[in-house]
Structure formats: structure tokens, C-alpha cells
Amino acid sequence: RTGEFAIICMLIYIVIQRQMLPRTDELSFEIPTPDTLVPFIDTWCKILIYNLLVWLMGFYAFFHLFLNILSEVLHFGDRLFYMDFWNATSIDHFWRAWSIPGHRWMLRHVYGPLVKFGYSRSQASGCVFVISAMMHEYTIGVSFHQFKFLAFGLIALQVPFAILTQSAKGTQVGNLVFWLNMIFGPHCFCTLLYSLEYLRNREASASASVVQP
Numbered sequence: 001r002t003g004e005f006a007i008i009c010m011l012i013y014i015v016i017q018r019q020m021l022p023r024t025d026e027l028s029f030e031i032p033t034p035d036t037l038v039p040f041i042d043t044w045c046k047i048l049i050y051n052l053l054v055w056l057m058g059f060y061a062f063f064h065l066f067l068n069i070l071s072e073v074l075h076f077g078d079r080l081f082y083m084d085f086w087n088a089t090s091i092d093h094f095w096r097a098w099s100i101p102g103h104r105w106m107l108r109h110v111y112g113p114l115v116k117f118g119y120s121r122s123q124a125s126g127c128v129f130v131i132s133a134m135m136h137e138y139t140i141g142v143s144f145h146q147f148k149f150l151a152f153g154l155i156a157l158q159v160p161f162a163i164l165t166q167s168a169k170g171t172q173v174g175n176l177v178f179w180l181n182m183i184f185g186p187h188c189f190c191t192l193l194y195s196l197e198y199l200r201n202r203e204a205s206a207s208a209s210v211v212q213p
Contacts, residue, residue, distance in 0.1 A: 110131055
């Protein structure tokens with residue numbers, strides 16, 4: 001598993017360096033004109049698909065490889081770190097299945113106590129989602145050295161989306177909608193926006209250091 005973990009990390013690095021970073025200069029957040037519409041769609045689709053690929057490899061590297069390696073070292077018996085989130089037919093199914101340690105922690109320390117204190121299940125679920133969004137914002141903000149609360153806002157958009165797609169729950173259409181959301185959903189744009197801002201700030205700092213005598 002250690003060798004596999006190293007290989008996956010190398011593949012992530014290669015995809016980012018060879019496929020994603022060279023296309024960052026082509027990205028545009030302006031409304032495309034008829035002449036630039038096709039290149040605009042082509043660039044964004046490629047970036048988003050590679051973004052999903054990096055996410056999947058990162059998920060596999062962390063939840064399947066790293067946590068199992070850590071469990072071997074610590075002699076930890078419970079190895080259920082994720083469930084079949086790829087078969088999810090709704091957003092709430094995905095949030096429960098993709099990170100079992102995170103889900104159980106929220107269930108034990110946030111959801112359960114709130115229900116015991118008399119809050120309804122919907123209120124407790126809302127609090128869990130808000131705290132989860134805050135934790136995602138903190139993680140992304142620390143990683144990219146910036147706090148814009150963009151991750152919090154875009155992840156919060158998953159709540160109305162989950163409500164709107166409840167009718168497709170348990171169907172193949174629901175699974176299709178889930179994967180379309182994984183590729184083109186707001187969380188993907190959030191990661192890209194933070195990444196681009198980080199790269200631009202780093203390039204600006206590098207340019208400023210070169211200009212200074």
C-alpha cells in the first residue's frame with residue numbers, strides 16, 4: 001500500500017502539472033462571445049474533468065491507502081473509512097457515505113447531542129451541514145492561504161440542490177445527477193477559484209521579489 005500511495009501521489013502531481021496548470025492561463029470568468037464560446041466550454045470542461053480525476057485519486061490515496069497504512073501501524077481494527085458513494089442517488093447519501101469517520105464524528109458530537117437537547121432532526125442536520133461547511137472553508141483556506149468564505153457559500157448551495165433532487169433518489173437518474181454535480185457542481189468551481197487565486201498571488205509575489213533590487 002505504501003508503494004501504491006507514492007504512485008498515486010506522483011500521478012496527482014503529474015496531472016496537475018501537465019494537464020491543469022498549463023490551462024489556467026486559458027481560463028476566463030467573463031461571459032464568452034460567440035467567437036470564444038467553443039474554446040471557453042472546451043477549456044472549462046477539461047479543467048473540471050481533470051479536477052474530478054485529481055479529487056478521486058486524492059480520495060483513494062487518503063481514505064483507502066493512507067488511513068489503512070495508519071491503521072496497520074496503530075493496530076486499529078475498524079477499517080470502514082468510506083462506503084459506496086459512487087452509487088449515490090442523492091447528495092445527502094454522498095455526504096453520509098464518502099467519509100465515514102467524519103460522518104460518525106458529526107453524528108456523535110453534533111447531531112446526537114442536538115437531538116437530545118430537543119432540536120428536530122432537520123434542525124440538527126442543518127447545524128451539521130453548517131459546521132461541515134465551516135470546516136471545509138477552514139481546510140481550503142489554510143491550504144490556499146486565504147479566507148473568502150466562498151467554500152462555505154458554495155457548499156451551502158448543496159442544501160437546496162439536495163432538496164430539489166429528492167424526487168430522483170434511488171433511481172439511475174439520481175446517480176447521473178449526482179455525478180454531474182460532482183463534475184460541474186459549485187464545489188468544483190470553488191476549488192478552482194481558490195487555486196487560481198493562490199497561483200496568481202504566488203506569481204505576483206515572485207514577480208515582486210524579482211523586481212526588487
